[in-house]
Amino acid sequence: MKKTIIEARNLYKEFGKNAVVKHINFTIAENEFVTFLGPSGCGKTTILRMIAGFEIPTSGQIFLYDKVINDIPAYLRPLNTVFQNYALFPHMDVFENIAFSMRIKKQEAKAIEAKVAELLEVVNLSGYEQRDIASLSGGQQQRVAIARALANDPKVLLLDEPLSALDLKMRKEMQIELKKIQREVKKTFIYVTHDQEEALTLSDKIIVLNHGEIQQSGTPIDIYNEPINTFVADFIGESNIIDGTMTKDFEVEFLGKRFLCVDKRPSLETDRVQVVIRPEDIEIGQCLEHTINGVVTSIVFKGVHYEIIVQCSESEYDFMIHTTDYHEINKHVGLDFGPDDIHIMKAG
Ligand SMILES: Nc1ncnc2c1ncn2[C@@H]1O[C@H](COP(=O)(O)OP(=O)(O)O)[C@@H](O)[C@H]1O
Ligand SMILES: [Mg+2]
Structure with a gap:
């Protein structure tokens, strides 16, 4: 020390x-x-x-x-x-x-x-x-x-x-x-x-x-x-911040889908949480049953990566994604997240 x-x-x-x-x-x-x-x-x-x-x-x-x-x-x-x-x-x-x-x-x-x-x-x-x-x-x-x-x-x-x-x-x-x-x-x-x-x-x-x-x-x-x-998630780097619910440890629901996560349910009176996902932690793939599905509405080259906006079909939530893969505008895509990529916060 x-x-x-x-x-x-x-x-x-x-x-x-x-x-x-x-x-x-x-x-x-x-x-x-x-x-x-x-x-x-x-x-x-x-x-x-x-x-x-x-x-x-x-x-x-x-x-x-x-x-x-x-x-x-x-x-x-x-x-x-x-x-x-x-x-x-x-x-x-x-x-x-x-x-x-x-x-x-x-x-x-x-x-x-x-x-x-x-x-x-x-x-x-x-x-x-x-x-x-x-x-x-x-x-x-x-x-x-x-x-x-x-x-x-x-x-x-x-x-x-x-x-x-x-x-x-x-x-x-x-x-x-x-x-x-x-x-x-x-x-x-x-x-x-x-x-x-x-x-x-x-x-x-x-x-x-x-x-x-x-x-x-x-x-x-x-x-x-x-x-x-x-506040910290937003101030330090860019983040997607989404409302979610957590009824048990290590599982969170947001935008109508369930995902495994590594966090326990925070001790709260409500099930409401906020979910923070970094743009570089999102995987873009096919629309599947378990993925969050949407449409590519914007793609901008940032030097090292593309910055892509995907608007969710149901909620109209806009995800920001950083990836080295190119995806065309208007393409239908599915977003997936590993348990490590989902950060659970108390609802602010
Ligand atoms: N000498 C002073 N008298 C009155 N208010 C002050 C004085 N110095 C700072 N403040 C106020 O205190 C707050 C914090 O200021 P400061 O420490 O300079 O913030 P930062 O460096 O993070 O921008 C601000 O609202 C500022 O207006
Ligand atoms: Mg200062």
């Missing part, structure tokens, strides 16, 4: 009468890459700012190792933040930007030089010491900001949507770069984004938020494969 470095207990924050972080609990381990993921306004930045010390919790506690740090001012916390807008000093070159905090601490020139060189290598910008900030691309500026944030050896790096100002291609490159940097410097990264794909790519652990509440936390694979409710 890895050692916990940051922990929140019953963390609560309101602005005026507006509760934005609602009694949440989480732990973050040393050297872990943890991402807070959720839609705009769900409280991500507020959580990060409370960890950083820029915002004081209304109640609850934040721990660094086994010490409560609620009352420790930001500049005394061994943490550093990387902002979306980089916040670099435009009138200084790359070297001076990175050296800034070490100069303030009056470190020796030799030590500063060595550290800047080391950090520039980490962020893949060796040789850029004398460059003007304005002459750098967005991605390069972000790397300088990361190097600067690492200069005083924080234990934890906090990153608030740091890639969102970059174009798509640059963003993808920086995602890979960031993961590499994190492995190399062996520090805890706490990352905030509303981009589910970014969270899946980068994280050891994802904490999914909505309206200031944690919906689910786990590895990217856990969260993608076993979403705990329809």
